[in-house]
Amino acid sequence: MSYGPMHRKEDARFIRGRGNYTDDVRLPGMLHGAILRSPHAHARIVSVDTSAAEAHPKVRAVITGQTLAGLNLAWMPTLSQDTQAVLATDKVRFQGQEVAFVVAEDAYSARDALELIDVEYEPLDAVIDARHALDPGAPVIRDDLEGRTDNHIFDWEAGDRARADAIFERAEVTVAQDMIYPRVHPAPLETCGALADFDKVTGKLTVWCPTQAPHAHRTLYAMVAGLPEHKIRVISPDIGGGFGGKVGIYPGYVCAIVGSIVTGKPVKWMEDRSENLMSTAFARDYHMRGEVAATRDGRIQAIRVKVLADHGAFNGTAQPTKFPAGFFHVFSGSYDIEAAHCEVTGVYTNKAPGGVAYACSFRVTEAVYLVERMVDVLAAELGADPAELRMRNLLKPDQFPYTSPTGWEYDSGDYPKALRLAMDMAGYDKLRAEQADKRARGELMGIGVSFFTEAVGAGPRKHMDILGLGMADGAELRVHPTGKAVLRVSCQSQGQGHETTFAQIVGQELGIPADDVEVVHGDTDQTPFGLGTYGSRSTPVSGAAAALVSRKVRDRAKIVAAAMLEASPDDLEWADGKWSVVGDPSAGRSMAEIALAAHSSLELPEGVEGHLDAVTVYNPPNLTYPFGAYICVVDVDPGTGQVKVRRFVAVDDCGVRINPMIVEGQIHGGLADGVGMALMQVMAFDEDGNHLGASFMDYLLPTAMECPSWELGETVTPSPTHPIGAKGVGESATVGSPAAVVNAVVDALGPYGVRHADMPLTPANVWRVVNGDPFRTDLAIP
Numbered sequence: 001m002s003y004g005p006m007h008r009k010e011d012a013r014f015i016r017g018r019g020n021y022t023d024d025v026r027l028p029g030m031l032h033g034a035i036l037r038s039p040h041a042h043a044r045i046v047s048v049d050t051s052a053a054e055a056h057p058k059v060r061a062v063i064t065g066q067t068l069a070g071l072n073l074a075w076m077p078t079l080s081q082d083t084q085a086v087l088a089t090d091k092v093r094f095q096g097q098e099v100a101f102v103v104a105e106d107a108y109s110a111r112d113a114l115e116l117i118d119v120e121y122e123p124l125d126a127v128i129d130a131r132h133a134l135d136p137g138a139p140v141i142r143d144d145l146e147g148r149t150d151n152h153i154f155d156w157e158a159g160d161r162a163r164a165d166a167i168f169e170r171a172e173v174t175v176a177q178d179m180i181y182p183r184v185h186p187a188p189l190e191t192c193g194a195l196a197d198f199d200k201v202t203g204k205l206t207v208w209c210p211t212q213a214p215h216a217h218r219t220l221y222a223m224v225a226g227l228p229e230h231k232i233r234v235i236s237p238d239i240g241g242g243f244g245g246k247v248g249i250y251p252g253y254v255c256a257i258v259g260s261i262v263t264g265k266p267v268k269w270m271e272d273r274s275e276n277l278m279s280t281a282f283a284r285d286y287h288m289r290g291e292v293a294a295t296r297d298g299r300i301q302a303i304r305v306k307v308l309a310d311h312g313a314f315n316g317t318a319q320p321t322k323f324p325a326g327f328f329h330v331f332s333g334s335y336d337i338e339a340a341h342c343e344v345t346g347v348y349t350n351k352a353p354g355g356v357a358y359a360c361s362f363r364v365t366e367a368v369y370l371v372e373r374m375v376d377v378l379a380a381e382l383g384a385d386p387a388e389l390r391m392r393n394l395l396k397p398d399q400f401p402y403t404s405p406t407g408w409e410y411d412s413g414d415y416p417k418a419l420r421l422a423m424d425m426a427g428y429d430k431l432r433a434e435q436a437d438k439r440a441r442g443e444l445m446g447i448g449v450s451f452f453t454e455a456v457g458a459g460p461r462k463h464m465d466i467l468g469l470g471m472a473d474g475a476e477l478r479v480h481p482t483g484k485a486v487l488r489v490s491c492q493s494q495g496q497g498h499e500t501t502f503a504q505i506v507g508q509e510l511g512i513p514a515d516d517v518e519v520v521h522g523d524t525d526q527t528p529f530g531l532g533t534y535g536s537r538s539t540p541v542s543g544a545a546a547a548l549v550s551r552k553v554r555d556r557a558k559i560v561a562a563a564m565l566e567a568s569p570d571d572l573e574w575a576d577g578k579w580s581v582v583g584d585p586s587a588g589r590s591m592a593e594i595a596l597a598a599h600s601s602l603e604l605p606e607g608v609e610g611h612l613d614a615v616t617v618y619n620p621p622n623l624t625y626p627f628g629a630y631i632c633v634v635d636v637d638p639g640t641g642q643v644k645v646r647r648f649v650a651v652d653d654c655g656v657r658i659n660p661m662i663v664e665g666q667i668h669g670g671l672a673d674g675v676g677m678a679l680m681q682v683m684a685f686d687e688d689g690n691h692l693g694a695s696f697m698d699y700l701l702p703t704a705m706e707c708p709s710w711e712l713g714e715t716v717t718p719s720p721t722h723p724i725g726a727k728g729v730g731e732s733a734t735v736g737s738p739a740a741v742v743n744a745v746v747d748a749l750g751p752y753g754v755r756h757a758d759m760p761l762t763p764a765n766v767w768r769v770v771n772g773d774p775f776r777t778d779l780a781i782p
């Protein structure tokens with residue numbers, strides 16, 4: 001009843017410029033903060049002289065690492081159980097690192113005063129290329145950690161090495177390929193920032209910031225700063241895009257809080273674009289080597305992977321605690337493979353920390369890219385068609401639930417159906433014929449296929465947590481006497497449209513219009529605890545909580561309806577949005593009627609409270625496993641190296657779609673992101689660690705110009721564990737599309753003997769290949 005393509009409720013304010021973002025919040029007497037950042041990638045701090053800045057007539061406070069050290073706040077814990085400097089005390093470890101914080105009467109004076117701070121640095125050699133981080137004699141970045149003599153962070157493995165090795169030893173065919181998933185940045189339109197207001201009288205701290213996880217932030221502030229949790233309120237107002245970059249706590253947030261405590265005034269800090277690109281969380285930066293073993297007739301038997309993970313100067317990757325490489329486990333892809341093994345080694349380098357799940361649900365993007373490139377490398381080796389090779393190896397519907405070689409249980413799917421549909425929509429055979437014609441004329445056309453399975457909706461408490469916090473989500477539902485409802489949830493959308501889809505879930509369950517349901521989120525004082533929005537977990541976890549809390553309300557309504565109908569609850573059935581006596585639907589009672597009766601003088605049975613409100617906490621039994629089949633068609637100009645994405649067919653299966661229009665919007669956005677990563681986005685550094693992508697002139701984002709008109713298809717395999725059968729979808733397209741684009745470009749370059757090319761496939765890079773120069777794989781260092 002309430003599912004379907006409904007316009008987004010939130011758009012009424014967004015398209016009229018009435019959104020309320022962190023920077024829109026203004027408090028009386030508010031002061032402004034600015035951060036002094038390191039010009040060096042690696043340097044010892046000899047001295048910091050703040051006297052001239054303090055003398056600036058509009059400056060109210062200057063905070064340094066030393067000030068914070070006195071409060072025991074110079075270092076903070078990261079999401080990966082490492083520590084990160086809030087303001088540097090001993091050394092700076094990446095260009096753009098936070099060194100000092102100025103609080104002034106206005107934002108301009110704060111910026112001006114930064115120039116008055118005199119920092120003496122003693123530059124040190126920097127480690128920029130992760131492949132040299134473990135060289136003997138490499139500068140030790142984290143000498144703050146006791147006993148550290150190298151830049152090694154962790155080794156992690158998954159799968160069965162012995163089984164995989166045994167298959168490789170006797171395999172008819174093996175292929176191997178090195179590849180880089182370059183460092184990229186979520187680059188949301190709204191940058192990060194915070195407004196902190198510490199009330200000395202009540203002892204209450206209120207922090208406005210665009211966080212994807214308001215409750216987790218509050219708990220962490222309480223744990224780290226020792227403030228009582230009930231005296232902290234985190235408000236996450238409208239967010240202008242998050243994409244994983246707004247999950248963690250940034251030094252600037254802590255500085256704003258300290259600034260407010262020190263000055264006794266509200267302090268706002270908003271970063272600019274360059275600060276956002278240089279210092280907030282990056283994503284990917286995986287150097288991977290994949291190997292596949294197969295039979296001569298194209299049966300994939302085993303896959304092995306080695307990864308060198310560049311984590312930057314502090315290990316701040318965001319993912320469930322037990323998984324240093326996130327959910328990289330899914331690197332065996334969507335195929336029926338006998339054995340799989342991977343090893344991941346994490347290292348420190350002199351780059352910004354992060355490692356966020358930028359539209360990727362915890363390293364799933366890297367895993368999917370790897371396996372989908374490897375299948376194409378194998379196809380090239382065997383002379384097989386990449387779509388047919390995939391079809392041959394995809395898991396079959398009767399294999400679900402399927403336990404992968406790394407021990408994950410894929411919940412459901414009909415993979416061949418999705419790939420068949422994509423091939424039909426694309427006109428696959430015709431495209432191949434067209435390509436052959438064009439090749440004969442010397443024109444470069446490429447067709448790229450990719451198939452992905454994602455693991456989203458973190459997660460079952462027994463398997464995962466973040467810093468000890470279980471990943472279950474609460475929901476509260478109130479029904480007013482007139483039958484209008486208010487749903488309170490812990491997640492917070494950054495543009496995904498929860499105010500609409502979550503209202504649709506409740507509307508569907510209660511038989512009331514979605515417009516009669518208000519969704520409250522993003523304010524810890526107003527919502528139940530839960531871990532937030534990322535890893536496409538809102539629908540799988542909070543969405544499930546919303547459905548279940550609605551069912552609780554419906555069950556309470558049943559008892560009231562029974563009293564109204566003078567029947568036994570056992571004789572009632574729920575049909576057409578009403579409770580009615582079995583066999584007599586005409587006398588049914590709607591939720592609005594029941595709600596009014598619940599608050600009236602109607603005599604209720606013993607023990608029934610006079611309202612319908614309910615609360616719940618949902619602990620997901622498993623993740624959800626959306627999947628999809630993508631086909632990309634490109635034309636490459638051999639004269640300029642320019643890649644034109646001519647067509648893109650995307651068949652997605654995210655189970656039951658609550659709002660197909662929002663789902664399609666999510667897919668459009670993700671596809672654009674994928675084209676961007678494949679063709680233009682990269683965070684590059686020079687050998688001294690200077691950041692080469694600190695503005696949108698250098699860090700390129702895709703626009704409508706680079707995107708074709710997307711052709712979307714769908715199949716629906718409901719999740720067997722989710723109460724409404726929905727699976728997450730927010731990140732699917734970003735996960736699945738880069739491989740399709742790269743596969744298409746490599747396919748186009750087939751006549752040049754190219755088997756692999758690293759992202760981003762910029763005109764310059766493609767031109768080099770066409771002109772016989774070796775393709776450069778070390779793009780992190782131009």
Ligand code: PCD
Pocket residue numbers: 188212240241242243244245356357358359360361362493494495496497498501502533534535536537538539540543654655656657658659660662663666669726727728729730731
């Ligand atoms: N089946 C289904 C599913 C889903 N849906 C819808 O859709 C959406 C989404 O969802 P999901 O999948 O659940 O997701 P979420 O959780 O909500 O979200 C998250 C995601 O989301 C995406 N998308 C987006 N959009 C926008 N606009 N913005 C942003 O920022 C963003 N981000 C991105 C990301 S990156 Mo991470 O954070 O990296 O981890 S993660 C992520 C929402 O509204 C929902 O409800 C429906 O309807 N149906």
Ligand SMILES: [Cu+]
Pocket residue numbers: 489490491492493498499521538
């Ligand atoms: Cu939300």
